[in-house]
Amino acid sequence: MTKSNPLVSIIKTLQGIGHRMVERIWRLGAGARLFFLTIVYSGESFKRFHLTMREIYSTGVMSLLIIIVSAFFVGMVLALQGYNTLQKYGSSEAIGVLVSLSLVRELGPVVTALLFAGRAGTAITAEIGLMKTTEQLSAMEMMAVNPIARVVAPRFWAGVISMPILATLFSMVGILGGYIVAVPLIGVDEGAFWSQMQASVDFQSDIVNGIIKSLVFGVACTMIALFEGFDAPPTAEGVSRATTRTVVISSLTVLGLDFVLTSFMLVI
Structure with missing residues (x-):
């Protein structure tokens, strides 16, 4: 029985690592190129704004149910857990501050983005992946129709427009859910709940x-979904893996960007 050469194993390991690094760098460059082309050809898509409006309905309006229900329960849990903690220190009336700041600063944008990636992002990836599999994108190019302007740009701007609206709605519904738990159910003073919240939430630094x-x-999640759809192998298994990557990469990107943005906003 022959022994494997340790040097060969090390070289193969390094080769695999290098191959994966090159692949990641290539995908990052390809994604940046797609983003650049999307911005360049956005003018053409704005001439057919009805396409963007249709995608806003698909990505934004159709996501309202999961956003509203999730926000309501998140706000209720925040109020319940917050009251349980604050009452130990005699600060139960500050529950409105805790709920509102948690939602407006962090949970509203972050949870909305995660839900958007799971619901709308996967739909975008699957739709574009199917168009690639059935050669609809190639047919557009043969008919001198730019698929970036026709397919990508409307979906991109629909995601960018929908995300802030959904996040704002998430925060509002979450605050309502927290109010229902804190005031009618627990018995926190209604005036203290609203007055302390209004005094603590700053328009510029928070909203x-x-x-x-x-x-x-919205930019990150939508571009990841679009790129994964374009990069998906033209098979059923390839599209399935692309939708999975959309959720995983979007979620990690949102959490990483949240840390970077929060750090930057606290500094300035």
Whole structure:
């Protein structure tokens, strides 16, 4: 029985690592190129804004149910857990501050982006992957129709427009859910709940920063979904793997960007 050469094993391991690194760098460059082309050809898509409106309905309006239901329960859980903690320190009336700041600053943009990636992002990837599998994109190019302007740009701007609206709605419904638990059920003073929330939530440092986060998350999640659809192998298994990658990469990207943006916003 022959022994394997340790040097050969090390070389194969390094070769595999290098191959994966090159592949990741290539995918990053290809994604940046797709983003650049999307911006360049956005003018053509704006001339047919009805396409963007149709995609806003598909990605935004059709995501309302999961956003509203999730926000309501998140707000209720926040109020319940927050009250359980704050009452130990005699600060139960600050529950409105805890719920509102948690939702506006972090949970609203982040959870909305994660839900958007799971619902709308996978749909975008699967749709474009199917168009690639059935050679619809190639047919567009043969008919001198730019698939970037016709397919990608409307979906991109639909995601960018929908995300801040969904995140704002998430925060509003979450605050309502927290109010229902804190005031009618637990018995926190209603005036203290609203007055402390209004005194603590700042428009620029809280609301505007939350909207900026949701815009960045909208760009990231939508572009990842679009790129994975374009990069998917033209098979059923390839499209399935692409939709899975959309959720995984989008989720990790959102969490990473949230840390970076939060750090930057706290510094400035």
